[in-house]
Amino acid sequence: MEFKIQDHLDIPSEQTLSAMKIIDRDGLQITVTDLDKAIRQAGQFMTYRHDPPQPLADARQQAYWTDLYKKLLTLKQHQPATKKH
Numbered sequence: 001m002e003f004k005i006q007d008h009l010d011i012p013s014e015q016t017l018s019a020m021k022i023i024d025r026d027g028l029q030i031t032v033t034d035l036d037k038a039i040r041q042a043g044q045f046m047t048y049r050h051d052p053p054q055p056l057a058d059a060r061q062q063a064y065w066t067d068l069y070k071k072l073l074t075l076k077q078h079q080p081a082t083k084k085h
Contacts (some may be wrong), residue, residue: 020032022071025063032075035079039069042065043069048065
């Protein structure tokens with residue numbers, strides 16, 4: 001079975017851009033209200049590690065945040081361009 005990120009996204013129409021939803025790696029639905037902030041946050045969290053290192057926990061957390069980051073970027077790509085005033 002091939003996994004497609006789009007299968008786990010609720011890509012909004014222009015009328016519903018205030019809140020978007022994604023399904024995380026654990027199957028939980030996450031509501032995204034500020035996409036740019038969520039992308040920045042997930043990008044930061046991808047780099048976090050335990051000190052002292054905990055390889056299994058670090059690998060799981062990195063995989064989780066990398067997956068979430070990719071889904072958020074996909075949402076951003078499907079978002080209609082906004083006009084700047």
